[in-house]
Amino acid sequence: MDLFEYQTEKAMASSRPLAERMRPINLAEFIGQEHVVGPGALIEKAIAGDHIFSMIFWGPPGCGKTTLARIIARETRSYFVHFSAVLSGVKQIRATIKDARDQQKIQRRKTILFVDEIHRFNKSQQDAFLPHVESGLITLIGATTENPSFEVIAPLLSRCRVITLQALAAEDIGAILDNALSNKERGLGNNEVELESAARDHLIEIADGDGRFALNGLEIAASLVTSEGDGKTKPAGQARITLADVEKALQHKALLYDKSGEEHYNLISALHKSLRGSDPDAALYWLERMLVAGEDPFYIARRMVRFATEDVGNADPMALGVALNAMEAFRFLGHPEGELALTQAAAYLATAPKSNRIYAASKQVRSEIRSSGALPTPLHIRNAPTKLMKDLDYAKGYKYAHNYEDGFVVQEYLPDKLQGRRFYQPTNRGYEKILKQRMEKWRQIKKHKNKDS
Numbered sequence: 001m002d003l004f005e006y007q008t009e010k011a012m013a014s015s016r017p018l019a020e021r022m023r024p025i026n027l028a029e030f031i032g033q034e035h036v037v038g039p040g041a042l043i044e045k046a047i048a049g050d051h052i053f054s055m056i057f058w059g060p061p062g063c064g065k066t067t068l069a070r071i072i073a074r075e076t077r078s079y080f081v082h083f084s085a086v087l088s089g090v091k092q093i094r095a096t097i098k099d100a101r102d103q104q105k106i107q108r109r110k111t112i113l114f115v116d117e118i119h120r121f122n123k124s125q126q127d128a129f130l131p132h133v134e135s136g137l138i139t140l141i142g143a144t145t146e147n148p149s150f151e152v153i154a155p156l157l158s159r160c161r162v163i164t165l166q167a168l169a170a171e172d173i174g175a176i177l178d179n180a181l182s183n184k185e186r187g188l189g190n191n192e193v194e195l196e197s198a199a200r201d202h203l204i205e206i207a208d209g210d211g212r213f214a215l216n217g218l219e220i221a222a223s224l225v226t227s228e229g230d231g232k233t234k235p236a237g238q239a240r241i242t243l244a245d246v247e248k249a250l251q252h253k254a255l256l257y258d259k260s261g262e263e264h265y266n267l268i269s270a271l272h273k274s275l276r277g278s279d280p281d282a283a284l285y286w287l288e289r290m291l292v293a294g295e296d297p298f299y300i301a302r303r304m305v306r307f308a309t310e311d312v313g314n315a316d317p318m319a320l321g322v323a324l325n326a327m328e329a330f331r332f333l334g335h336p337e338g339e340l341a342l343t344q345a346a347a348y349l350a351t352a353p354k355s356n357r358i359y360a361a362s363k364q365v366r367s368e369i370r371s372s373g374a375l376p377t378p379l380h381i382r383n384a385p386t387k388l389m390k391d392l393d394y395a396k397g398y399k400y401a402h403n404y405e406d407g408f409v410v411q412e413y414l415p416d417k418l419q420g421r422r423f424y425q426p427t428n429r430g431y432e433k434i435l436k437q438r439m440e441k442w443r444q445i446k447k448h449k450n451k452d453s
Contacts, residue, residue, distance in 0.1 A: 059165030062210030118142035119151030167209025315430035353430030
């Protein structure tokens with residue numbers, strides 16, 4: 001490389017984003033994820049012994065998935081191919097497999113194929129990796145923010161080790177920022193930028209465990225305070241990043257959320273369990289988290305309608321109406337006014353008396369039907385619209401309840417084999433207490449009637 005080429009490459013390197021320049025090049029520089037890269041941990045041992053296996057890194061954005069894959073390739077001197085599932089297809093996969101064969105045959109090098117956002121590959125694309133992962137031609141390292149159990153096909157998943165990475169801790173984000181400020185080769189060290197404590201704390205908080213986001217925020221804030229306008233840069237030592245600078249650089253960070261992925265199910269689960277646990281404060285928090293993140297309000301409304309029948313039931317029969325009315329109110333008002341109807345419904349459901357006896361009864365009935373099959377309908381409660389049916393004793397002996405005192409008459413309605421079975425057993429909570437008393441009264445009447453007969 002001549003002097004001109006060196007200067008050109010150096011200039012290009014300095015123009016790359018700070019997060020890219022500060023990407024660790026070895027495990028010694030890597031910050032966080034001690035449970036997999038620390039001394040004696042899985043990745044550290046695999047690199048030390050040069051026994052790299054196919055794996056899938058599962059973790060939130062900015063936790064080090066891509067960086068770790070590159071470190072593994074560099075420290076094991078493997079041929080590294082970076083795939084983006086958004087931009088690549090089966091054609092590129094075939095070309096990569098050909099390159100891997102050449103590397104193995106000519107260079108005697110292993111190929112590490114890193115697939116970023118592997119959850120975005122469809123089944124046929126994931127299938128294309130299978131034989132080559134199994135034969136050992138390629139070592140596959142996938143990265144995903146989504147639960148691999150949902151997004152990666154089972155045959156591929158069984159050939160990979162899933163490694164869970166965590167959002168970076170506050171102290172990790174702080175260390176990453178400090179390194180970037182002090183590093184003179186790849187960071188902002190030559191600019192002598194000073195980061196006020198309050199600004200540092202705010203960057204750490206708003207990053208929410210995302211190292212890339214923290215560095216991007218630092219870079220934007222630094223550019224604001226080091227520029228004097230007209231493309232001029234302040235002399236070194238005169239740049240100081242304040243809290244106001246950080247707030248100006250970063251208005252807010254979108255919450256981590258994927259409406260079809262695991263976090264979607266995590267949040268709806270949190271909302272459902274908070275409602276069931278009669279905690280309106282938690283319920284409103286999780287509801288708002290979903291709305292702010294862009295969840296479909298009708299999905300939330302449908303889940304609350306289901307909750308009204310599954311977890312409240314007849315303990316408060318009005319709950320179902322409240323949930324349905326909230327959904328209709330949102331349909332009528334739309335964003336943002338209609339969201340308040342969902343909030344009202346969530347608070348009502350959380351504070352309503354709870355009973356899952358309707359849900360439990362439904363499950364018991366389904367279980368009984370699977371077990372006993374299609375038992376015949378008793379003749380006396382069959383429909384008899386024709387003379388033939390009447391001649392066959394359809395509806396014979398049926399007692400019309402409204403012709404009796406209190407609209408109740410002792411009569412069997414279940415198939416003969418199931419007479420006496422109790423599927424619905426109300427609680428002593430809310431309106432179900434009244435239902436329980438009513439049902440017990442009917443059972444006592446029936447018991448005495450059968451005893452007399």
